[in-house]
Amino acid sequence: MTELREVAVVGGATTKFGLRAATWPELAQEAGAQLFRAVPGLDAKDVDSLFVGAAEPERFAFQSHVAPLAAEQMGLAPRRILQRTELACASGQSAIRSAYAAIASGLSDVAVAVGVEKMNLPSMAEANTSMACVMDRPWDGAHGATAPPFFAMVAQRHMLEHGTTAEQMAAVSAKNHRFANSNPNAQFHEKVFSTEKLLRLPLVSPPLRLGDCSSMTDGAAAVVLAARELVRGYTDTPAWIRGSGQYSDFHNLANAGSLTEWTGMRKAADEAFRSAHISVGDLDMAELHDCFSISEIIEYEALGLCPPGAGGAFAADGSSDLGGKIVVNPRGGLLGCGHPLGATGIAQAVEVFDQFAHRVPAARQVPDPNWALVHNLSGSANVHSMMIYQRGG
Amino acid sequence: MAGAVPTVGSGGRVPGPPEPPYDRPPFLLDFFPLEDAGQTRLAKFFDELRLGRLTTTRCPRDATMAWPPRVVCPTCHGEEMEWIELPKRGTVYAFSAVLAGAPLGMESDVPFVVGLVDLEGVALRLFGRIVGRPWDGCEIGMSVSVEPFDVPDGRVFYRFRAQP
Numbered sequence: 319m320t321e322l323r324e325v326a327v328v329g330g331a332t333t334k335f336g337l338r339a340a341t342w343p344e345l346a347q348e349a350g351a352q353l354f355r356a357v358p359g360l361d362a363k364d365v366d367s368l369f370v371g372a373a374e375p376e377r378f379a380f381q382s383h384v385a386p387l388a389a390e391q392m393g394l395a396p397r398r399i400l401q402r403t404e405l406a407c408a409s410g411q412s413a414i415r416s417a418y419a420a421i422a423s424g425l426s427d428v429a430v431a432v433g434v435e436k437m438n439l440p441s442m443a444e445a446n447t448s449m450a451c452v453m454d455r456p457w458d459g460a461h462g463a464t465a466p467p468f469f470a471m472v473a474q475r476h477m478l479e480h481g482t483t484a485e486q487m488a489a490v491s492a493k494n495h496r497f498a499n500s501n502p503n504a505q506f507h508e509k510v511f512s513t514e515k516l517l518r519l520p521l522v523s524p525p526l527r528l529g530d531c532s533s534m535t536d537g538a539a540a541v542v543l544a545a546r547e548l549v550r551g552y553t554d555t556p557a558w559i560r561g562s563g564q565y566s567d568f569h570n571l572a573n574a575g576s577l578t579e580w581t582g583m584r585k586a587a588d589e590a591f592r593s594a595h596i597s598v599g600d601l602d603m604a605e606l607h608d609c610f611s612i613s614e615i616i617e618y619e620a621l622g623l624c625p626p627g628a629g630g631a632f633a634a635d636g637s638s639d640l641g642g643k644i645v646v647n648p649r650g651g652l653l654g655c656g657h658p659l660g661a662t663g664i665a666q667a668v669e670v671f672d673q674f675a676h677r678v679p680a681a682r683q684v685p686d687p688n689w690a691l692v693h694n695l696s697g698s699a700n701v702h703s704m705m706i707y708q709r710g711g
Numbered sequence: 712m713a714g715a716v717p718t719v720g721s722g723g724r725v726p727g728p729p730e731p732p733y734d735r736p737p738f739l740l741d742f743f744p745l746e747d748a749g750q751t752r753l754a755k756f757f758d759e760l761r762l763g764r765l766t767t768t769r770c771p772r773d774a775t776m777a778w779p780p781r782v783v784c785p786t787c788h789g790e791e792m793e794w795i796e797l798p799k800r801g802t803v804y805a806f807s808a809v810l811a812g813a814p815l816g817m818e819s820d821v822p823f824v825v826g827l828v829d830l831e832g833v834a835l836r837l838f839g840r841i842v843g844r845p846w847d848g849c850e851i852g853m854s855v856s857v858e859p860f861d862v863p864d865g866r867v868f869y870r871f872r873a874q875p
């Protein structure tokens with residue numbers, strides 16, 4: 319195999335996430351402004367490539383061909399690679415992985431990965447319709463399959479098979495909402511959610527309550543990636559990409575197999591750890607895809623942080639909180655920050671970079687983090703995408 | 712949602728007599744499959760469903776049974792599929808309900824139950840709507856049967872009905 323170049327994230331930023339009075343192009347402009355402010359050494363002329371994570375702009379913004387649109391909005395003129403990456407909820411990480419591949423292979427030297435999603439529409443039923451076409455639309459979506467009822471079935475089976483409780487699921491949400499209280503860009507930055515309060519919120523899809531579900535969110539985020547020899551021009555604290563992994567083996571729900579054993583995530587993790595030459599015990603923090611509280615519980619198990627079935631207890635006893643075995647979702651997670659599909663994976667990478675640089679408020683700063691993992695699932699957890707970062711400097 | 716289908720300038724079609732008003736939801740807001748033989752090679756599935764039979768495709772070379780039905784075998788990539796009839800009874804493996812956040816066209820169905828159903832005697836777990844019992848009266852392991860139902864515009868689809 320050809321020698322790959324080393325690649326690092328050298329800076330990044332996110333817009334405010336939430337119910338935003340801003341269109342898709344305006345969010346892209348904001349991401350550009352935030353990015354250039356966060357990375358003072360960045361010159362637009364140095365950015366040779368742009369990767370745009372966007373899940374459903376055709377449906378949410380009635381706009382295709384968003385890669386050149388984003389470039390124009392951000393004041394960039396890519397001369398090597400310009401492309402959109404679409405992988406539903408993992409579209410943002412897909413943009414970073416593509417930028418990483420481009421730089422590692424030598425096709426790009428400095429690339430921007432931006433994620434943009436505008437999800438709150440005048441008609442929420444129309445937005446929900448778009449969410450249902452992430453599934454196998456004519457065969458599953460037509461029955462009313464959106465994410466909440468699917469992940470509700472996952473939770474129902476996990477409760478049946480492992481005795482997981484509503485209180486344990488609420489513990490995940492309470493932790494991530496608490497972290498979001500120290501993240502001004504989070505959708506629920508100023509909202510306090512105790513476990514007791516979460517358990518009183520209305521059911522959306524039983525057994526999942528409102529607080530077990532991430533929300534429809536408008537937002538954007540961007541990172542810059544650079545080849546090893548150029549890294550020092552941008553930062554003293556690069557986040558080196560040391561490994562990655564991905565796995566998918568089904569799409570239609572009939573082919574999902576066990577709802578509670580996410581074997582695809584296990585396989586993606588095996589590849590990510592193998593390529594980074596580390597094991598799960600080396601991680602200091604992880605940004606896991608908590609689209610629903612039950613997702614984070616099963617992700618602990620699939621990652622090997624705890625035995626199968628023990629994820630609920632792992633959340634409830636503080637093992638995934640500051641002072642625990644690993645800090646999971648210090649950014650506030652999808653539950654606390656909201657989930658603008660294309661932007662989420664990029665915002666997670668921004669958090670890793672800021673954590674490594676000790677640039678986040680103390681209430682969510684992981685003590686001296688050296689290794690971080692970012693995970694996104696997409697659709698019905700039928701794709702798992704992962705990246706592993708190491709602190710440089 | 713009525714409005715004439717444009718005939719001039721769209722795909723080079725020759726102007727002809729005016730077409731009847733297009734009274735379906737806009738295609739990009741229409742969940743149900745395209746069913747007729749002019750649009751899909753799987754029209755037989757819907758013809759059989761109309762007669763009350765649930766079917767899918769199987770590869771005669773390696774016996775790979777697929778869901779949803781297909782035109783190419785995912786195992787050997789052969790293109791000669793055969794149709795097989797599936798059992799219509801099954802048991803619920805998991806279920807939930809949509810109490811809020813329904814897609815367009817499904818808002819008036821709320822609350823509705825969906826579930827994954829293990830069909831009897833065949834290795835197939837199908838997702839679908841479950842009717843005939845409120846969500847808080849459903850349980851894992853309960854018996855359901857497959858039934859066709861009419862989509863208002865003349866198409867047909869399937870769902871599960873809880874057994875009494």
Ligand SMILES: [Zn+2]
Pocket residue numbers: 770771772773774775784785786787788789
């Ligand atoms: Zn075959």
